[in-house]
Amino acid sequence: MQTRVTRMLGIRHPIVQGGMQWVGRAELASAVSNAGALGILTALTQADPEALRREILRCREMTDQPFGVNLTILPTLRPVPYEEYLDAILDSGVRIVETAGRNPEPYMPRLKQAGATVIHKCTSVRHALKAEALGCDIVSVDGFECAGHPGEDDVSNLVLLPLAARRLKIPFLASGGFADGRGLAAALALGADGINMGTRFLVTREAPVHPMVKQRLVEASERDTALILRSLRNTSRVFSNGVVRQVLEIEARPGETDFAQIAPLVKGNRGRELFETGDMERGVCSAGMVVGLIEDIPACEELVSRIVREAGHIIRERLLPLTEA
Amino acid sequence: MQTRVTRMLGIRHPIVQGGMQWVGRAELASAVSNAGALGILTALTQADPEALRREILRCREMTDQPFGVNLTILPTLRPVPYEEYLDAILDSGVRIVETAGRNPEPYMPRLKQAGATVIHKCTSVRHALKAEALGCDIVSVDGFECAGHPGEDDVSNLVLLPLAARRLKIPFLASGGFADGRGLAAALALGADGINMGTRFLVTREAPVHPMVKQRLVEASERDTALILRSLRNTSRVFSNGVVRQVLEIEARPGETDFAQIAPLVKGNRGRELFETGDMERGVCSAGMVVGLIEDIPACEELVSRIVREAGHIIRERLLPLTEA
Numbered sequence: 001m002q003t004r005v006t007r008m009l010g011i012r013h014p015i016v017q018g019g020m021q022w023v024g025r026a027e028l029a030s031a032v033s034n035a036g037a038l039g040i041l042t043a044l045t046q047a048d049p050e051a052l053r054r055e056i057l058r059c060r061e062m063t064d065q066p067f068g069v070n071l072t073i074l075p076t077l078r079p080v081p082y083e084e085y086l087d088a089i090l091d092s093g094v095r096i097v098e099t100a101g102r103n104p105e106p107y108m109p110r111l112k113q114a115g116a117t118v119i120h121k122c123t124s125v126r127h128a129l130k131a132e133a134l135g136c137d138i139v140s141v142d143g144f145e146c147a148g149h150p151g152e153d154d155v156s157n158l159v160l161l162p163l164a165a166r167r168l169k170i171p172f173l174a175s176g177g178f179a180d181g182r183g184l185a186a187a188l189a190l191g192a193d194g195i196n197m198g199t200r201f202l203v204t205r206e207a208p209v210h211p212m213v214k215q216r217l218v219e220a221s222e223r224d225t226a227l228i229l230r231s232l233r234n235t236s237r238v239f240s241n242g243v244v245r246q247v248l249e250i251e252a253r254p255g256e257t258d259f260a261q262i263a264p265l266v267k268g269n270r271g272r273e274l275f276e277t278g279d280m281e282r283g284v285c286s287a288g289m290v291v292g293l294i295e296d297i298p299a300c301e302e303l304v305s306r307i308v309r310e311a312g313h314i315i316r317e318r319l320l321p322l323t324e325a
Numbered sequence: 326m327q328t329r330v331t332r333m334l335g336i337r338h339p340i341v342q343g344g345m346q347w348v349g350r351a352e353l354a355s356a357v358s359n360a361g362a363l364g365i366l367t368a369l370t371q372a373d374p375e376a377l378r379r380e381i382l383r384c385r386e387m388t389d390q391p392f393g394v395n396l397t398i399l400p401t402l403r404p405v406p407y408e409e410y411l412d413a414i415l416d417s418g419v420r421i422v423e424t425a426g427r428n429p430e431p432y433m434p435r436l437k438q439a440g441a442t443v444i445h446k447c448t449s450v451r452h453a454l455k456a457e458a459l460g461c462d463i464v465s466v467d468g469f470e471c472a473g474h475p476g477e478d479d480v481s482n483l484v485l486l487p488l489a490a491r492r493l494k495i496p497f498l499a500s501g502g503f504a505d506g507r508g509l510a511a512a513l514a515l516g517a518d519g520i521n522m523g524t525r526f527l528v529t530r531e532a533p534v535h536p537m538v539k540q541r542l543v544e545a546s547e548r549d550t551a552l553i554l555r556s557l558r559n560t561s562r563v564f565s566n567g568v569v570r571q572v573l574e575i576e577a578r579p580g581e582t583d584f585a586q587i588a589p590l591v592k593g594n595r596g597r598e599l600f601e602t603g604d605m606e607r608g609v610c611s612a613g614m615v616v617g618l619i620e621d622i623p624a625c626e627e628l629v630s631r632i633v634r635e636a637g638h639i640i641r642e643r644l645l646p647l648t649e650a
Contacts, residue, residue: 002650125547144469145481155547156470156481158502158511159614163547165507177483182490185514186483188647189639190507222450222480222488254579289484312648314514320645322513323637325327 012036018198019070068096123151146176165191181310210278222292337361343523344395355387393421448476471501490516506635535603547617
């Protein structure tokens with residue numbers, strides 16, 4: 001299934017793996033790319049730019065298909081050497097970069113000069129228009145459903161995607177709420193040129209996280225995610241567990257939220273221990289509302305081909321006959 | 326465009342007008358039905374069952390197409406003669422009834438005995454399964470996006486509809502977030518057999534509300550609705566205005582929400598004065614997130630045919646070629 005996005009990225013299917021901290025390693029990114037979708041390494045999962053160089057090399061040994069690197073630009077307490085991470089990406093020959101978090105403007109000249117295709121993640125149409133104006137090639141439109149940072153507007157993709165389709169000139173990926181062929185067909189109908197999936201790829205055989213994490217997400221329902229850090233205007237959608245309930249209690253208390261109380265619960269390595277140990281109470285794990293639609297732990301190849309096959313079937317066997325009736 | 330729902334309802338297009346208090350009168354319902362979709366009168370907009378009988382007669386004079394009546398069953402301070410409203414509906418020969426609010430079980434024997442087709446509005450899959458078990462013919466699945474009562478789960482339609490498609494045997498309408506052909510095509514892809522639109526039909530030439538209301542909703546963006554009454558577990562999505570901000574302030578105060586303070590702001594005739602006077606600060610008006618997609622005030626005939634035409638175009642000219650590429 002070819003769209004503007006597949007042609008720009010040189011991939012076979014209009015599906016991109018979402019950048020996921022601690023998860024976007026060579027095992028997953030290469031498996032996704034080998035399946036004909038776009039795998040994404042996450043730069044900041046690597047301890048330093050040197051480690052990222054090694055991870056890119058490792059990924060390239062595992063696939064001869066295109067893959068990208070996510071660079072998430074966030075305010076952090078300790079300074080992050082973003083420029084050096086970017087050196088590692090571009091020196092290693094990667095030419096697909098997903099930017100997220102803050103405005104990617106400072107990095108655009110270098111990215112464009114290197115001939116990179118830039119995908120910027122946005123949670124609103126106004127930010128998407130800004131990214132288009134900055135020269136980004138593709139935007140990934142993150143709705144209310146998405147894991148991690150859905151923004152503060154609470155606009156879901158059924159509304160956000162048609163708005164993006166009306167206003168953007170560059171192509172966009174639909175992100176948040178997608179896990180199956182129905183979703184892919186719907187995203188294409190709403191005007192997207194593909195889908196971005198994080199949580200769904202987290203629950204695959206190749207995702208480098210503890211099997212108990214995957215099993216717990218299979219069991220989770222659509223009601224098992226929660227939004228934390230709203231009081232700090234840094235809303236995050238996460239898997240609902242005891243730690244998350246503690247954070248929500250602190251946030252619900254009268255007066256300004258005491259960040260000092262929340263920080264130890266969510267900071268730094270949030271998710272890392274949980275992913276490594278499989279103990280779902282140990283930290284905070286981003287998860288999209290779409291966990292409610294995830295019922296198995298397939299290999300990436302099986303997942304991608306199933307989604308594309310299902311979407312094609314829905315279009316030809318369900319939608320087309322309706323237009324003739 | 327024929328689906329299971331159009332065949333059950335005897336209509337030409339898979340579009341149903343949402344029941345709207347103070348808006349679902351003969352002018353709008355007949356215009357929607359004449360356009361080939363299903364118009365819906367709202368029983369409790371009429372002061373008493375006798376007035377509803379007259380309104381049904383009036384609607385029948387304005388259209389020879391099928392239309393339905395919405396009966397919303399809610400806990401209220403003053404007792405509402407639901408049985409007598411139901412008499413009015415069935416005696417008048419109406420055989421399509423939309424139930425909403427509480428469990429319709431007490432009314433099901435009479436509805437089924439009369440041969441009525443029952444559409445029940447649900448905000449979760451578990452309630453939809455319950456409605457199916459009770460013998461409802463169709464459910465209308467209301468996502469997080471919808472105007473009025475989206476429930477307390479905050480699950481948007483991108484996730485809720487595929488879940489409904491996997492679990493329900495009876496057909497369902499997608500409700501909340503729909504206003505155009507992209508949305509109709511997406512709803513059908515997600516497994517729905519049609520869409521239910523409230524806010525979009527409110528902003529039509531025939532909707533019996535003040536023109537200034539329609540104009541203000543055209544100007545509104547996707548960020549101009551808010552959820553109130555969450556603290557009372559009776560969440561409502563409404564157009565954001567000064568009254569709504571007052572309610573939200575009261576709800577944000579520490580401790581239990583003082584209903585006595587909120588009641589005068591939202592009670593009884595909420596919306597009615599606003600709709601009649603066109604003063605958008607006078608009361609509270611339900612509005613869906615989809616206001617951000619509404620840009621004109623068409624006649625119902627024009628709106629319905631445009632949506633169906635657009636959906637057909639998207640399916641044939643956009644989606645089908647993608648499956649061949």
